[in-house]
Amino acid sequence: MASSDLTHEVWNIDDGRFPADAPLPDRARFLLRYAILAPSSHNSQPWEFHVDGGRIEVHAAEDRWLDAADHDMRELYVSLGCAVENLCVAAERFDVDFDVAYHDDTPPVVVTLQPDSEPSSDRPPELFDAITERVTNHHLFRDAPLGDAVRDELRNCVLGDDVTLVMVDEPERKASIAELQAEADRLQMDDSEYRRELGYWIGIGALGDSWLKARIGQAVVSHLDIGDSEAKKNSKLIQSAPAVGLLVTDSDDPSARIRAGQVFERAALAAERNGVAVHPMSQILERPEMRTELTSLLDGHDGSPQHLFRLGYPRAEQDHTPRWPLETFLVERP
Ligand SMILES: Cc1cc2nc3c(=O)[nH]c(=O)nc-3n(C[C@H](O)[C@H](O)[C@H](O)COP(=O)(O)O)c2cc1C
Incomplete structure (x- = not known):
């Protein structure tokens, strides 16, 4: 995956373009545009999606597993869960019913779209708008309790x-x-090893800095x-x-x-x-x-x-981090 392909374009999704009458794989691909906006550790985006009709297999992409920081793959699976949740929130928003099945072996999760059954609504609809707004905020917080x-x-x-x-x-x-x-x-x-790995993700710009700032950040983390x-x-x-x-x-x-x-x-x-x-x-x-x-x-x-x-409550705003385009994560079955 080339670092130069990381883009902020993915955050601009026109929800009016959901292809409600298109074949299921097209609908699945549209919903997956929301899945890839999920947070992941070091923004490693360790997911891969195999789409076969309305069946979406969510695989762990082990080439993007943080093996120095995340020995036991806990963060990798938590990150997959974040992507699955965005997929579910988006499916509910577009009235597409679905089933989520968890497995002990691979793929660890399969989300199956079920367009012929009555859509469920376990999640408040306003969560959907937050998908494209959510960021991780690394700043100090204000001295104000949560209500x-x-x-x-x-x-x-x-x-x-x-x-x-x-x-x-x-x-x-x-x-x-x-x-x-x-x-x-x-x-x-x-x-x-931890510093080298973190330096790599900072250096390719996954954590969102300009190229130069990212390279300086990589050098600082790796060597100081x-x-x-x-x-x-x-x-x-x-x-x-x-x-x-x-x-x-x-x-x-x-x-x-x-x-x-x-x-x-x-x-x-x-x-x-x-x-x-x-x-x-x-x-x-x-x-x-x-x-x-x-x-x-x-x-x-x-x-x-x-x-x-x-x-x-944050003291300062935070910008979005980039993502690789959806196509990077898709494996299509004929
Ligand atoms: C499982 C997991 C672990 C994370 N651990 C950290 C962490 O230790 N420190 C940190 O600053 N951010 C952490 N993050 C946040 C990611 O760095 C962030 O999600 C990623 O850079 C993408 O940015 P975004 O959330 O603003 O879209 C973690 C996120 C996830 C899902």
């Missing part, structure tokens, strides 16, 4: 009972998470000792957030991670509609020993932590 209505909306994003959203807002527990984050940053930045400054910065970011969210699942397999990704994306879209910014922070969960330590802070919420993110 009760927003919290309720976020909690309502958990549709099944195998994923739990834990919200942490007590200053002491947030401080403990910020401490863990600082330690995890130092450990990760001490790992040359920035563990301490990252630790301080990220710990401050957590302290500035009125709440930290953590998604915990009963099991720790790919489908649980995909479902956690779906809940996260739904929450990120709901947050966006309420002016609340969301920022995943993965370094703690990337270190197995610290993932276990984080569990001890959860006050009786048993299970496997899958995704950690801060929530709050």
Whole structure:
């Protein structure tokens, strides 16, 4: 995949052009334009879609797996879940019914469009508009608590009972998470493979900077000792957030991670509609020993932590990051 193909054009979708009467694969391809706007770790976009009629197989693209940061593929499957959720939200918006099936082997998820059955509507319709507006916000957040209505909306994003959203807002527990984050940053930045991998994604411009800024960013991450400054910065970011969210699942397999990704994306879209910014922070969960330590802070919420993110009202706006065009991810069956 050429870095020069990364584009911001993908964010401009005219929803009036949904081909409602076209053959199913055309409808599937239109819906997938929303799927690829999903967040993914380092913006690696680790998905591939095999379209056969109305059947959309969602595959993990292992050539874009972050094997240094994400040893156990947790982030890869959470990212797939985010893309699946955008697909579902878009299908509901265009009144196309669908079924989602999870598998232990490959493909891990299959979404089947079912145009002849009555469309379901599990998701609030306003989530759809947020797909093209959502961004990850890396700035400090304002010192303002999340309102009760927003919290309720976020909690309502958990549709099944195998994923739990834990919200942490007590200053002491947030401080403990910020401490863990600082330690995890130092450990990760001490790992040359982690730095090389992060540098690669910054260098190709996946995280959104101009070519020159991206190359300088790559050099800084790859060669300078920035563990301490990252630790301080990220710990401050957590302290500035009125709440930290953590998604915990009963099991720790790919489908649980995909479902956690779906809940996260739904929450990120709901947050966006309420002016609340969301920022995943993965370094703690990337270190197995610290993932276990984080569990001890959860006050009786048993299970496997899958995704950690801060929530709050941002002090500054953030631009969209680019994506590869949809065609890059499509494998068509005749
Ligand atoms: C599973 C997952 C893990 C992520 N981890 C981090 C992280 O540790 N730090 C960070 O700044 N952003 C993290 N992100 C956000 C991505 O960097 C972001 O989604 C990507 O760059 C695309 O940008 P966008 O979300 O603004 O579209 C993560 C996103 C996902 C889905």
